[in-house]
Amino acid sequence: MTTSTSTGTRHGAVAAEWTKLSSVRSTWWTALAGLLVMAASAGQLAIYAVNDNTNDDPTDDRGIVTVGSVLIDSVELTQYVVLALGLLAITAEFTSGTIRTTLQCTPSRGRVLLAKAAVAGAVTFALGLLLGGVGALVARPVLGEWGSAPAAGMIGDIVAVAAYLALVGVLALGLGAALRSAVLTLTVLLATLMIVPLSLQEPDIDVLNRIADVFPGVAGGHFLAGDTAPYPRLVGLLLLAGWAGAALLLGRAALRRRDA
Amino acid sequence: MITLRGLTKRFGSTVAVDALTVDIAPGRVTGFLGPNGAGKSTTMRMILGLDRPTAGQALVRGRAYRELRRPLHEVGALLDARAIHPARSGRAHLRAMAHSNGIPIRRVDEVLDTVGLDGRAAAKPGRTLSLGMGQRLGIAGALLGDPPVLMFDEPVNGLDPDGVRWVRQLMRSLADEGRTVFVSSHLMSEMQLTADQLVVIGRGRLLADEPIGEVIARGTVAVRVRSPHPDALAALAARLTAAGATVEAADRNELTVTGATADQVGDLAHELGVRLHELSAHAASLEQAFMELTADSVEYAGGPTGGGAR
Numbered sequence: 001m002t003t004s005t006s007t008g009t010r011h012g013a014v015a016a017e018w019t020k021l022s023s024v025r026s027t028w029w030t031a032l033a034g035l036l037v038m039a040a041s042a043g044q045l046a047i048y049a050v051n052d053n054t055n056d057d058p059t060d061d062r063g064i065v066t067v068g069s070v071l072i073d074s075v076e077l078t079q080y081v082v083l084a085l086g087l088l089a090i091t092a093e094f095t096s097g098t099i100r101t102t103l104q105c106t107p108s109r110g111r112v113l114l115a116k117a118a119v120a121g122a123v124t125f126a127l128g129l130l131l132g133g134v135g136a137l138v139a140r141p142v143l144g145e146w147g148s149a150p151a152a153g154m155i156g157d158i159v160a161v162a163a164y165l166a167l168v169g170v171l172a173l174g175l176g177a178a179l180r181s182a183v184l185t186l187t188v189l190l191a192t193l194m195i196v197p198l199s200l201q202e203p204d205i206d207v208l209n210r211i212a213d214v215f216p217g218v219a220g221g222h223f224l225a226g227d228t229a230p231y232p233r234l235v236g237l238l239l240l241a242g243w244a245g246a247a248l249l250l251g252r253a254a255l256r257r258r259d260a
Numbered sequence: 261m262i263t264l265r266g267l268t269k270r271f272g273s274t275v276a277v278d279a280l281t282v283d284i285a286p287g288r289v290t291g292f293l294g295p296n297g298a299g300k301s302t303t304m305r306m307i308l309g310l311d312r313p314t315a316g317q318a319l320v321r322g323r324a325y326r327e328l329r330r331p332l333h334e335v336g337a338l339l340d341a342r343a344i345h346p347a348r349s350g351r352a353h354l355r356a357m358a359h360s361n362g363i364p365i366r367r368v369d370e371v372l373d374t375v376g377l378d379g380r381a382a383a384k385p386g387r388t389l390s391l392g393m394g395q396r397l398g399i400a401g402a403l404l405g406d407p408p409v410l411m412f413d414e415p416v417n418g419l420d421p422d423g424v425r426w427v428r429q430l431m432r433s434l435a436d437e438g439r440t441v442f443v444s445s446h447l448m449s450e451m452q453l454t455a456d457q458l459v460v461i462g463r464g465r466l467l468a469d470e471p472i473g474e475v476i477a478r479g480t481v482a483v484r485v486r487s488p489h490p491d492a493l494a495a496l497a498a499r500l501t502a503a504g505a506t507v508e509a510a511d512r513n514e515l516t517v518t519g520a521t522a523d524q525v526g527d528l529a530h531e532l533g534v535r536l537h538e539l540s541a542h543a544a545s546l547e548q549a550f551m552e553l554t555a556d557s558v559e560y561a562g563g564p565t566g567g568g569a570r
Contacts (some may be wrong), residue, residue: 009329009330009360009361009362012359012360012361012362013359013360015359015360016356016357016359016360017356019352019355019356019359020345020348020352020356023348023349023352023355023356024345024347024348025347026347092345093345096343096344096345096346096386097340097342097343098343098344098345098353100305100308100310100339100340100343101343101353101357101401102360103308103309103310104308104310104331104332104337104339105331105332105356105357105360105361106360107309107325107326107327107328107331108326257312259305259310259311259312260305260310260311
């Protein structure tokens, strides 16, 4: 009886979060913006790839790239639009004061965050699949003879892109719950996903590179690229998932401790 | 039933709520009165598990709010009518609330109907709602789970006279159905018309917890005296003051006397031969009674000291 009630409230909390996310127009604008950025980015990267390949001697390596690799590079930029979905799902509650209504409805802070993570994760995953498809549709014709698109590999890449975006979306959500302010959270995300690891990698010192490899963006990048070094692909995914989980725990602790 | 036991909240060195111990009983409207900044909203937030008490506890039907699984079935609350997402419609706001507590979605239309928000108003985005419509939406949210305990923080703010009358009747009928109704206000006149019981706080401290009639009865009774002869009236004032009463001259022809009964004032006037055009006793309004109760505890009385309301 207790378990069925608790399952019921969990489903209810998820349904409530979906209602909140889908009833706000900015969610759909964000998704549309993601699609446009993805299309533009994939198109541009595909053009670069073609321009790089001016070697006419067919005996040389012709440098054919896969459509999937263009997709993966496009995520670098597109992720900042997509993670806004996870971010706004919580920071908009603080700015509008609806966090009090949310916590009145569901007093368990952990349950609220899990429900938000489920919805934000599912939405960004689905959006990621769509973005991957759109990116491939744009990149394939632009690449022309310089591109290859093996079906299995590309589907794998699209699913990987979706998984990456879902985990980054949840990371943004957890950090947003801890930091409350959208601007502050976005700044911290830019730093952890890009600025700090880039600065660490710049001097090409082994120890610093090792540290950079643990950062979520870099770990996710290794996962997307299917690297075998510095660690297997799966470890990259788990590292990114670990960051997302840690951000959720941090957010839950902040929600529990602070007055709403 | 709401139970507060030594409920205390400090923000840094400021004590917002100071060891509040009160039982709020079902079946009547309990008014929660205090000047602005007295700690009313903080108390309500602690009851709802939003703010953590520094000490003591707040229980709803014997349980802490944070332990409740589907709290909307236990407690309905209107805290802040402005707390709506600017782009979300009122109906979507209520739907999300209903989903979270397993309340059937048709209940959303029922409560919208109860509070008098029609389909068009409920479809408008939050930023376009007037304060009055926000109050109605907030009340709809409080009623959603048909809870036995209801709390409203300043519910008549921003309502038109019809709306104010409607809120009064709603409180009354909710209490008559046997529910616990806890309403905060800084408007004494409003409480005089709605509440059965008064909980009065000032600077976070409990000043009174008693039936509204007793609060009024405790207030001073004033005697008004009018005479066409200012000089004679001045003589009467001097005698009354000498006898220990407090006399205020409203104008040359009128006095307000406290600390003496109408009988005593009349006898004295007769003795001095003062011609009177009026001699009347006035029970203090709740307003006055309240002012007296909280006179020492008004945080933001005029003057150079005092901070901003939280």
